[in-house]
Structures are given as structure tokens and as C-alpha cells.
Amino acid sequence: MTGRRNPGERRRRMIEAACELIPEVGVNGLTHRLVAARAGVPLGATTYYFASLDDLVAAALARAAEVTEEALRLWHEELGRSADVPATLAALTADYLRERDRMVTWNELYAAAAHRPELRPLARLWLDGLTRSLSGHAGARAARAAAVFVDGALLHSLINDEPLDTESLERSLAALLGMDAAMDTT
Amino acid sequence: MTGRRNPGERRRRMIEAACELIPEVGVNGLTHRLVAARAGVPLGATTYYFASLDDLVAAALARAAEVTEEALRLWHEELGRSADVPATLAALTADYLRERDRMVTWNELYAAAAHRPELRPLARLWLDGLTRSLSGHAGARAARAAAVFVDGALLHSLINDEPLDTESLERSLAALLGMDAAMDTT
DNA sequence: CGCGTAGTAGTACGTTTGTACATGTACGGA
């Protein structure tokens, strides 16, 4: 297709391979050799394109964050045109609960960020973005609380075979989003 | 004190060292040598007392789970004699938010359990225990939702320098625990 | 066309890893 020589594509392939590998072996389980094998490139390519293994990991996590931001945009739109915000949010969450790899990856990012502060802004993306989207439909407190709850539900599903059902999600989110309906919104 | 020869104590020291190390280097960052150095025992001791590194890690996580169960008992008592359950739960959570190492360790357990199913029962301990405690004060749905929210708040504090304030916690928990006050409790 | 640069590929090296093992020492039961 693109012939043999294709720097951008090779770099992309390695990042993609790293993203694939993270749910399988964890962030700390990544090695040059594992990524090279998965991407179908020689070992040397990994050090040619990334100054260090940390750089490769960072690139992979940044890519994962891009995917998350994409989802965030989708959620924002969906919530924008929704008549019943809690129900829509519950449905979106319930769908997301099924994409295990995404959530494992995201939790790996959380764990990595707990040890490496420079990753924290990346890790905050999801929660902050979701809070911002919900701020259009509830007070600041309620929005953040709902976002925290959604994150908790995602975490919960990593550990439990049976995740929270849609009805529970909907009731909980309705309660949280409506909690300071007639109050100040600090 | 106990003289030199003291198997139980040595084993305990190594597990304690591993527990100390987990918040610093992560579960996957643990090595025999690191644990041995921290515990002040020769390298050989680690393989004498633990069949493999995985066993050592499992023992450390099991110890962390014991500490968690202790906290769980405390929470259960405190909630039992409370007149205002949401306020008490919010206060307990706010206190817990300050113990960063505990939470990092617990999140490491979550991440590890996502890859190794045999750790999942251990990881479920906290959420299930908290849900059980809350079941005495709310419907099953509300109890689980509140537990999920607390877990989300703990996770949130790993990433954000400013964790949720007590008032937000209290309002959120009150909303969740009271959400199906006059409804069925499936 | 020729040539320099950027990409490709294989290999080598020094370190650190998990684990095995050989040797030494204290202690409890006979």
C-alpha cells in the first residue's frame, strides 16, 4: 500500500500496538520488544522513534486520551440534545461499561498518574471534561458529583462481573443531578 | 528482642516492606531485591519464604486487604451509632481521602485485579463491605450507589490535588441514600 | 546523475531481573 518506507505510519503502528498491549500487560508491563513484535517492526525502530521507553508509554497514553476526548465530544452532543439528561447519561455510561479494554487502559493511566505527576493532567481529562459537559444541565457541585459517580461505576465494573444496571445508574444520576435544584450552585 | 531466629517476624517484616513499597513503585515495580533491602533481610530470605514473586505480591495485597477490613469495621460501627448517616459517611470519606498511600495501594490492587482474576475477590472486599454496611440504612440500590460514589471520590482524589470537600460529599450521599426512600428496594 | 540525509535492520553490551543452590548455623527432641 504505502510501500516500505513510511515514517508516520510506522510511528502510528507502534503507538497503536502499545495501546493494544496496555490492557493486556499493563503500563509497567510494556517493553520495547513487546511493542516491536506486536507492531511488526524490528526492535531498533522503537528506539529510533522514541527517545526512551517512557516516551513511548507517554505517547500511547496520549493516544488513549485522544480516544477518550472523542468519546467526551460524543457524550457532550448527546447530552446537549437530550430531554432527559439522567436517562441519557445512564445509557451512555451503560454502553461504556461494556468496553472493558478502554476502562482498563484508563485505570492504568490513573495508577500511572498516581506515581508520575506529569501524567496527572492527562488523567484529569475525562473527569473534568465530563463535569464541564454536565455543568450545562446542573449546578457545579451536582455536575462534579455525577461525574465522580460515573467514574466510580466504571471502576466498579472492572472488578465485578455484573456491572451496575441501567436503572440503578439512572436513578442515582437523577438524584445527584437534581440534588441542589433550588439551591445555590457554588 | 526476639533473638535472631524468628520466622514469623521475618515473614511479617517482608510483607510490611512490600506494603510500604507498593505506593512508591507500584505492584509491578516490586522486586525481590527491593523488598529484601527495605525489610533488612538478605535476598535469599525472600525466596525462602515466598515460592515466587507473585506469592509475595499476593501476600502483601492480602495484608492491605486486612487493613481495609479493619477500616470497614470501624465505618460499620460509626455508621451504626450515627443519627445522620450521610453526614457521618461524608466525614469518614473526607478523612480517608487524606490517606493517600492507602488509596494508591487500593488502586494498585484494582489495576492488578483487572489483569489477574484471582485477585478480584480481594478487590471486591471494600465495595461489597461498604455496601453491606450501608444496607442497614438504605435500600439495596441506594447502598450500592453510595458505595460506588465513595469509591469514585477516592479515585478522584488520586488525580486531583483538591479532593471533594465534605459538603459536596454530604449532599451527594444524602441524595443517593435517600433516592428511593418511598420506593421498592430491589 | 550523484550525494547527503533520514529511515531500516540487526546485533551487541551492561544491568537487573527471578530463581536456584551450596554452605553455614541455631535449636528441639532423643
Add this chain to the structure above:
DNA sequence: TCCGTACATGTACAAACGTACTACTACGCG
């Protein structure tokens, strides 16, 4: 008292690691 067993400790080793390096090849620019 003596001895076997359980514990202690230092060292050894193969594997896997991150990374550096050398040689080779294609492509764009003069």
C-alpha cells in the same frame, strides 16, 4: 549430648531488559 531439621545467607546463572551502535538502503535535492 548429639543429630536432624528448619532457618540464614551469599553467590551464581540464565533470561530479559533498555539502549547504543554499525551497516545498509531508499529517497529528495542539487
